[in-house]
Amino acid sequence: MEEKFIIKLITNCFLQYSKESADLNTEDLEGMYQKVLQEKTENPHEGLHDIVNDIVYEYLTQ
Template sequence: MEKKLILKMIKNCFKQYYSEIDSLPMSSSDLETLVERIIQIKVEQPAVDLYEAVNDTVYEFLTG
């Protein structure tokens, strides 16, 4: 799976929640953890839409 695409999707998702900031409110290690979690979800559940997996994972990160 293309990590660059997932990173771009994560950044776009964060922009929905934080439209007024220029950088992500997380460290690079947190970002890498999110990418790996999304890849893991897609491997375990291939039928899940990538967009849904990204949005769910970012939401979980923000709320948990």
């Protein structure tokens, strides 16, 4: 999948939660990107936006 597209989805998802993604470092974004790819591979029928939302929510509630 296109890495830039998924990173943009992650960034936009942070804005939905009224959180700035500017405070994210590259390692955090890369980690979330890898989780999205893994989850999409394990659950190919689940929507990409749903996966991204779940991962961002999990990150914010840690």
